[in-house]
Amino acid sequence: MLPGAVALGPPVTAAPVALLVRIRPGARVALPAIVALTVLVTLTVLATVPLLASVAGAASSPPPQTAAQSAARSAARWSWPTATRVVVRPWEAPATDYGPGHRGLDVPAPPGTPVTAPADGTVAFAGQVGGRPVVTIDHGGGLVSTLDPVVPSVSAGAVVRRGQGVGTVGNGHCPATAPCLHLGARVDDRYVDPLPLLPRPAWPVLLPDGQARG
Numbered sequence: 001m002l003p004g005a006v007a008l009g010p011p012v013t014a015a016p017v018a019l020l021v022r023i024r025p026g027a028r029v030a031l032p033a034i035v036a037l038t039v040l041v042t043l044t045v046l047a048t049v050p051l052l053a054s055v056a057g058a059a060s061s062p063p064p065q066t067a068a069q070s071a072a073r074s075a076a077r078w079s080w081p082t083a084t085r086v087v088v089r090p091w092e093a094p095a096t097d098y099g100p101g102h103r104g105l106d107v108p109a110p111p112g113t114p115v116t117a118p119a120d121g122t123v124a125f126a127g128q129v130g131g132r133p134v135v136t137i138d139h140g141g142g143l144v145s146t147l148d149p150v151v152p153s154v155s156a157g158a159v160v161r162r163g164q165g166v167g168t169v170g171n172g173h174c175p176a177t178a179p180c181l182h183l184g185a186r187v188d189d190r191y192v193d194p195l196p197l198l199p200r201p202a203w204p205v206l207l208p209d210g211q212a213r214g
Helices: 031-060 067-074
Strands: 020-024 027-030 105-108 114-116 121-129 132-140 143-148 150-152 165-169 180-187 190-192
Touching: 121 143, 121 150, 121 165, 132 165
Parallel strands: none
Antiparallel strands: 020 027, 105 180, 114 165, 121 132, 132 143, 132 150, 143 180, 150 165, 180 190
């Protein structure tokens, strides 16, 4: 080795003298060492690129869905429980589980109007709740519909199909001067807006605040 040269790689035996490159006064480095260093840096960069890509992909991925969201989005589209698709009062999300709000939607329907199951399921309840007749249907996957007020023509445990009759509209929930049918939806025991599960309504009819109903 020449005086002042620093060998950073294994000795080169293919040639009697290694080609030297001056990098600073008083010191020289063998060219094969520079090539080896360049290859090492290149391999390091190539190994880092997939890691950076995976980190960036994870940062841009949407957060995982909750069980309620997954169940609601995987559910089959419902059908309207009456012949009308007019919403006289929409869903109003409560601030808390027990706070005021409107846990479903109302469609105009006079007493005696036929009511059908919005989707396939099993009748979980058919009877009186708070003095009003109610039908509740379990659609599986944590998804449950509630029809109120409905005088049931089915009993708990009955298997029903989408569009099958389950009763007729009774009295309650809405004033006698503006009777309606209330449709509620629950996913994993939490109320959700049923409108995304239904075909597009004919048009919304929103009541003034002073006429809000419970």
